[in-house]
Amino acid sequence: MSQNEVLFKRALQSIPGGVNSPVRAFRSVGGTPRFISKAKDAYIWDADGKQYIDYLGSWGPAIVGHAHPEVVQAVQRAAESGLSFGAPTEAESLLAEAIIARIPSIEKVRLVSSGTEATMSAIRLARGATGRNKIIKFEGCYHGHADSLLVKAGSGLLTFGNPTSAGVPAEFVAHTVVLDYNDLDAVKAAFAEFGADIACIIVEPIAGNMNLIKPVEGFLAGLRALCTEYGALLIFDEVMTGFRAGPQGVQGLSGVTPDLTTLAKVIGGGMPVGAFGGRADIMDQIAPLGPVYQAGTLSGNPVSVAAGLITLEILSRPGFYEHLQTQSAKLVNGLQEKAKAAGVAFCADSVGGMFGLYFRETVPTTFAEVSDVNHDAFKVFFHGMLDNGVHLAPSAFEAGFVSATHSDEILEKTLDAATRAFALI
Numbered sequence: 001m002s003q004n005e006v007l008f009k010r011a012l013q014s015i016p017g018g019v020n021s022p023v024r025a026f027r028s029v030g031g032t033p034r035f036i037s038k039a040k041d042a043y044i045w046d047a048d049g050k051q052y053i054d055y056l057g058s059w060g061p062a063i064v065g066h067a068h069p070e071v072v073q074a075v076q077r078a079a080e081s082g083l084s085f086g087a088p089t090e091a092e093s094l095l096a097e098a099i100i101a102r103i104p105s106i107e108k109v110r111l112v113s114s115g116t117e118a119t120m121s122a123i124r125l126a127r128g129a130t131g132r133n134k135i136i137k138f139e140g141c142y143h144g145h146a147d148s149l150l151v152k153a154g155s156g157l158l159t160f161g162n163p164t165s166a167g168v169p170a171e172f173v174a175h176t177v178v179l180d181y182n183d184l185d186a187v188k189a190a191f192a193e194f195g196a197d198i199a200c201i202i203v204e205p206i207a208g209n210m211n212l213i214k215p216v217e218g219f220l221a222g223l224r225a226l227c228t229e230y231g232a233l234l235i236f237d238e239v240m241t242g243f244r245a246g247p248q249g250v251q252g253l254s255g256v257t258p259d260l261t262t263l264a265k266v267i268g269g270g271m272p273v274g275a276f277g278g279r280a281d282i283m284d285q286i287a288p289l290g291p292v293y294q295a296g297t298l299s300g301n302p303v304s305v306a307a308g309l310i311t312l313e314i315l316s317r318p319g320f321y322e323h324l325q326t327q328s329a330k331l332v333n334g335l336q337e338k339a340k341a342a343g344v345a346f347c348a349d350s351v352g353g354m355f356g357l358y359f360r361e362t363v364p365t366t367f368a369e370v371s372d373v374n375h376d377a378f379k380v381f382f383h384g385m386l387d388n389g390v391h392l393a394p395s396a397f398e399a400g401f402v403s404a405t406h407s408d409e410i411l412e413k414t415l416d417a418a419t420r421a422f423a424l425i
């Protein structure tokens with residue numbers, strides 16, 4: 001038995017499913033999750049000491065590479081001064097200022113400890129600030145696991161959603177309208193029907209939780225226009241795309257300005273952090289200034305903030321995003337060539353340091369299209385890559401992540417592995 005199997009068996013005794021977040025369990029690809037013992041730059045090592053090129057990147061945060069010496073040093077220094085105080089620190093203002101300086105739509109920002117907290121709080125704020133109840137989300141977009149966001153589309157246009165998790169009463173999602181991503185007409189129809197009671201739209205401006213799906217031309221601008229027309233707030237959930245798709249997230253790439261933005265992952269440099277921010281008049285509705293309650297024992301944790309600050313500084317160095325984007329593009333172009341040579345129906349896409357792999361002929365733009373990929377082919381490819389030392393996300397519905405440490409040599413090794421993995425399909 002491999003050490004991964006030993007550890008998984010043991011974890012299953014004490015942790016539900018053996019994991020602390022479901023997708024880690026390899027349910028959709030089968031097999032034994034790799035238990036990670038250490039990580040450095042673009043590599044991770046499992047419990048058997050086997051090395052992998054890592055395209056999980058901790059699901060996004062590891063953008064400067066694992067255990068970057070400057071990040072590790074900042075964390076060590078902060079830890080030596082105390083792990084948590086429950087009282088304000090100067091470093092929290094520095095991180096807030098760093099975020100505000102980089103993302104023009106954010107005038108004020110509050111730090112929390114996860115992406116889930118950020119989106120949950122942003123939605124409460126949108127409801128509190130507008131005095132309205134309904135929210136619009138899109139099927140296939142994931143915004144964390146707050147009750148009102150665990151919803152899939154109802155059976156027809158303009159029906160309210162159904163809970164996707166046991167334990168969420170239907171009444172809790174009764175105010176959540178679920179529409180198709182990239183379908184602006186559906187959003188128009190929803191506003192025509194319920195416009196006076198829609199508090200906000202929450203959207204992943206590039207979706208990274210149904211593989212990678214980009215917005216079609218005019219979709220984000222259309223959402224902006226409708227929100228403005230009806231007095232609803234536009235929330236960009238940039239938990240994944242913030243500082244990952246580009247230096248100002250998708251709002252910088254698209255030129256569309258949201259009222260509120262949620263962040264996490266990269267801004268914590270691998271430590272637990274989230275944030276929500278936006279227009280000052282809206283943010284000032286939060287306690288203690290305003291009536292919308294939000295709080296956290298570990299919010300603005302000094303060790304997390306130190307990791308985030310140095311990470312944002314590294315990202316600001318000249319050429320960082322150009323390099324990241326180039327490496328992602330080389331990866332997806334190379335994979336497409338290898339698939340073509342092997343005669344496998346496959347395509348791929350990337351933006352900044354994220355990418356999507358699709359076992360179908362064309363890049364999908366809708367949830368229905370992405371649901372239609374060849375899952376069996378993905379599974380074979382995933383395990384072929386894993387056997388050849390490349391760790392991809394263990395699901396056909398997840399985006400992949402490239403770091404600045406994914407050098408040309410590492411990409412070449414990845415493509416060699418892909419040649420072998422595509423040959424298995």
Ligand code: PMP
Nearest residue numbers: 114115116142143144237239240
């Ligand atoms: N929003 C988006 C867009 C995400 O990708 C995620 C996590 N994958 C979340 C929210 C939830 O963040 P967390 O897992 O930190 O709670």
